[in-house]
Amino acid sequence: MVEIEFSYINDFEQDERIWAEFMEEFGAQQGVKVHLRPMGWDTAWANLFSYTTLGNGPQVSHVGNTWVSSLVRMNALRPFKSQEIADMGGSSAFMAPNWQTGLLPGDQRVWAIPWTAWIYVICYRKDLLAQVGIDSSTPFGTVEAAKVTIERLVNSSLEIPWLNTQIPLNYRCLLHIAASWIWAAGGEIINKDGTQALFNSPEAIKGLKDWLDTYRAVPTPYKKLSQQETFDLFKSGRAAAVLANIHGTNSFIAAQTPSVVRDNLGVAPVTDTPWTGGGSFVIWDDLRSNPQKEQAAVQLVKFLSSKEINLRYAHQAGSTPSRIDALNEIYPPGNPARDAIMLTAKKGRSYYNMPIWRRIEYQLYEEIGAAVADATEHMSADSTSILHTHLDPLAARLKIALGH
DSSP states (O other), X not given: OEEEEEEEEOOSTTHHHHHHHHHHHHHHHHTEEEEEEEEOHHHHHHHHHHHHHHXXXXXXXXXXXXXXXXXXXXXXXXXXXXXXXXXXXXXXXXXHHHHHTTOBTTBOOBOOEEEEEEEEEEEEEHHHHHHTTOOSSSSSSSHHHHHHHHHXXXXXXXXXXXXXXXXXXXXXXXHHHHHHHHHHTTOOSBXXXXXXXXXXXXXXXXXXXXXXXXXXXXXXXXXXXXXXXXXHHHHTTOBSEEEEXXXXXXXXXXXXXXXXXXXXXXXXXXXXXXXXXXXXXXEEGGGGGOHHHHHHHHHHHHHHTSXXXXXXXXHHHOOOBSBHHHHHHHSOTXXXXXXXXXXXXXHOBOOOOOTTHHHHHHHHHHHHHHXXXXXXXXXXXXXXXXXXXXXXXXXHHHHHHTTO
């Protein structure tokens, strides 16, 4: 029997059981034994990097899709063949921005197959907004709409008008959330060629300032809450609006009580240029020396990327699939999140692919996290000055790394 190893990053508490079930089912179908290697997000990149240097890695891996370009530049991955891609439904079967994370500029090869989608949205109570005179048809979805709505909410008589989690400084998703505001303002993080840092340009700073304001707008008693605490307040019916990830949003939709929240739930993209990320499957390059294992690895990715498995994982873990046909089933017409999800699937953005993106990503979310802390702890300080204080030195340091 052919034996291969699959590494995955724990996203949800049910993952260990779900992945074991999937591998047992695949093994029975294909006569392949798949050993599992779980990882956590905090250590996954270090583990993946060690595989490229020590050669002791698995044959197939579930990775963060923002990491694919760095792994390709290390000559660590095996590209997927045209027929293999066609067997999985082709590029049109997946969310457009997620598919792009598996490509490199000027390179027609496909290096990763999308698995899950991870996005941020604003969830709101239509009834509570209407109660204070806010039109609940389009209160969010653009930066300008969000600014107006949040200002009106925080000046209203509602108990908890607006929540946005004050995330720990090293929380990687800060950058993912901020990117939507940068792009909506006409800014960029890095230029498309990967040669110049642009996150401290006037356009980017304007977007980041508007983004910081969404943290400053949170009422003082609720500024230090965890993400789960903010979700619980919204789910309990006490909060009017919250910035949430898609997993939290799925839990609001699935909640049985109180029905007033579910029945009045609105969901909007954070801006009209939403960031989207998620997980992807990659096959490691050193596998090509063993045709039997290589074929088994390809078949495993085909199995996992199918609509059936996407749907089963979504139902069991509360995830959001990257496949369009699975999205249509999870978020049918009438689902509160459908419009936001489908807009993101077509018009969302991912980061430009470049060799050292993982390094840039890490340093950026550290500095952006520090900016959030400064902005919320020193409410009278100028947001633009705070951002330049944290981002200008990083931009200067990156000039050398980017070839300037």
